[in-house]
Amino acid sequence: MNRFMPKWMLLLPGLMLVPLFAVFAQQKPDTVITTQMVAQAEKLLGLQFTPAERDSMLDGVKRNLKSYLALRKVELKNSVPPALLFNPIPPGKTFEHEQKMIMWSRAKKLSVPNDLEKLAYASVAELALLIRTREVTSMQLTQMYLNRLKKYGPKLHCVVTLTEDLALQQAKRADEEIAAGKYRGPLHGIPYGVKDLLAVKGYKTTWGAMPYKDQVIDETATVVKKLEAAGAVLVAKLSMGALAWGDVWFGGKTRNPWNLQQGSSGSSAGSAAATAAGLVAFSIGTETWGSIVSPSTRCGDTGLRPTFGRVSRAGAMALSWSMDKIGPICRTVEDAALVFDAIRGPDGLDQTVVDLPFNYNPQVKLSELRIGYVKDLFERDYPNKKNDAASLEVLRKLGAELIPIELPKKYPIRPMAFILNAEAAAAFDKLTRSNRDELLVRQIKNAWPNVFRTSRFIPAAEYIQANRLRTLVIQEMDKLFAKIDVYVVPSFGGANLLLTNLTGHPCVVVPNGFNDKGSPTSISFIGDLYDEATVLAVAKAYQDATDFHLKHPPLFP
Template sequence: MLPNVIFTSIRELGERLRTGALSPIALTQLFLERLETLGPHYNAVVTTTRDRAMAQAQWAEAEIASGHYRGPLHGIPYGAKDLIATSGGIPTTWGAAPFRNQTFDDDATVIQKLEASGAILVAKLAMVELAGGMGYFQPHASFTGPCRNPWNPNTWSGGSSSGSGAAVSGGLVPFAIGSETFGSILSPANNCGVAGLRPTYGRVSRFGAMALCWTLDKLGPLCLTADDCGLVLDAIAGPDPADPTASQQVFTYDAEPVGRRFKLGVPTGITDEVEEYARRHFEQALEVLSEVATIDTVSLPDLPYEAITRTILAAEAASAFDEFIDRGQAAELTAPEDHYGPYARTAILATDYIRALRLRGRMARDIDALFEGSSGFDALLGPSRWTPATGIDENFRSPVHGNAPDVLGAIGNGAGLPAISVPNGFTPQGLPTGIQFMGRAYAENTVLAIARAYQGLTDWHQRHPPHPS
């Protein structure tokens, strides 16, 4: 019976656990075995937390049997990106060779909240070294090796939450926690054909998570469905005295249908430089969404969105790792370009950083106006990425010319807005593509409702990779 639950939603797993039809111990053992046997095939796992997981599973089984059911995550195994601190001697490597033996005395707040919900930590998952903050441009930028995409292990799972996307897609965990500074949740969600939710900046405490960019970093879930993302966000969101940037707003997931048509905006030119199948699938998704939404094109204000957000990211990353850079430890990183990338970031002028901060304020105000009032949009949408997964040995961007424009990524991360990516098709080579819905600050329930409505009309999220040979 157990193999049939591998690609089962959190909501359904939770109900089976609640009724006793499924055992937390058996479920945890199943996913530990998959992590230990299939994890190396994808380079998706840094550390399995078997002892801690089995102790938590035994406790969950006893609690549920006694009638103390904590909620839909009780007894559900999960993995955490390896920049999230874990206690008990479990390493937190930040994906980087110089920190491969690093440990912390305390769990990060997000780990504490998931434990309080009854979820079971089974693994620390692979990531791009230092969350990509040193300027990498190819998949090999991790001491655990390039993270492989379960749909085709010769392609990349995406960065920097590489292991989180691959582990959910490959059925190694029911859900995972990733982080995003600029694309690091939506990219693996797109490449691996899963749902990935980037919450509003400050919605989830970052206490205990590696700091790359203080004003851009966000933690969020990668799951099989949009509904699962809502269930996980409900458990991890909320104020935290240990993190002064955590919002005081309380989040409660609303899984009920909205009961009205959505109003969606497609930025002009959003698919101009997008790969053929990513563009085609986006256009087909618009046709599907027309059943539940009114869709209009929208002209965005003329601002240098990518320059704003990337300047802030580069300057703050250089500051976050200034001692590491000064000690010359960048030479110990895996990706050759990461040996010199940090030094370029230290050359950013303070005047440029301040200018970017000022322009970010204007950007946030101008974009918020598009969502304002009864005539405003519920969400802006576009392809999650400009291309499906690239080859495991390919540069995914040029070190000189960079990426195709990622306007929604720049706006969403620069202004701290929530977005969710869900799968919207497959190429003839069997690689998934994604569509993203970006909403107003603190409007996670709205973007989740739109994504749920889309998934109710399609079955892309019900397709899963074959077992590796």
């Protein structure tokens, strides 16, 4: 998760999903609890009770404390979700259920160079054509990317574990299957990397955090299994900001390939850096609040954050059960579509995942779509205004009649951010109570250890109330999408990033130029729920009319 949290949010009363007076949760069962303590706790919660009410509450508060302590005796692994499942679908909304044949774009035919490293920045579609026609082998590409990971990985601090033995086995199998006429599809034989919060049996899954740096989880995440079934070759587990925040992990700070003095942003730090530097053909990242959009922007990648409930999170570290999403980080929009098509769909494990079609059509005409743009956000003064304005002109030249829209303003969006913190504090409850959070590298106020502790004081009632407001915001977004098919927005404009992560809407982020320091900038496209097909098609039309995605960091030839 990339954090866009104003400092005032750290002052909010904490976040644990327990009854009102969680403030007493660290007390011993025989601790004397008084009405004076209740009165002090009220100040943390923005409430005020009478002396008689406080006196009546004492027995219940004491019982609650005993309940907390009893429940804590049960070992809850990070993989255990709450019984309450988030559903982003507003009442009455319907979806298409027929899966049609996807007509992928024709890939550009590349000549095979004497030095295969010149293929490092080729798209997945271009590499797939070379593999399918047996002009290059999966083994050749795998060894090339492994060599680049070994050569450049230390400079970027983007590799946690090379999965070399597994990669060579998978590449060998891919070549044998293709030679025998068993071609699995466009990802067959393609080397890729995953963010190190996805479990892979036999390898460490560190979550980027010192307390878990030697953790081995005896399972393989569904996304990795689906990619293996598609024939893809896993070459590396890539760095992530510790426990999915930022770009700092126990191995250092992951670097921006365009500027090694700058971090890659996060938390899908290694996935974005490795893809941008041509160390993998594509990668898998995750987003809770900006963790695909932000590092993809910083590193100049194309990222897809799918709709909540599109991709199974089984085998992935849980941060926020109602906001976590898994998606591809690639070099082109069509690559993102190819990877998404392979990883989407139910697995019988993650109960939030829906079974809906993906009817992608890259030949869509923008003049036939209702494309909105968030007018007030584009009109503000902000760092990327010039590039974003140019992006709107590109869309207009492609035939889009841009419709000015406003994002829902009826309800407060930013104050709902503590929903994420509440769930994160629960996910890492044991880490906080054991004091092993002291092992995390970042110990500033605006980092997980302090946020987890602060979050112990958010009452269950307030968490539920925030989620009820979230329902109303989802309904407001549904009204907006009744008028448009897709909208374009500055990637970090207003509350859009938090808003759409709360409502579960899909986002495609693509490069749209460079800033005055030579680092990439981006523009974002937002689609309707489960309509990745349309938002990807619009983003592809834009990307095909530009060349920013074809530029690569000169430090990594």
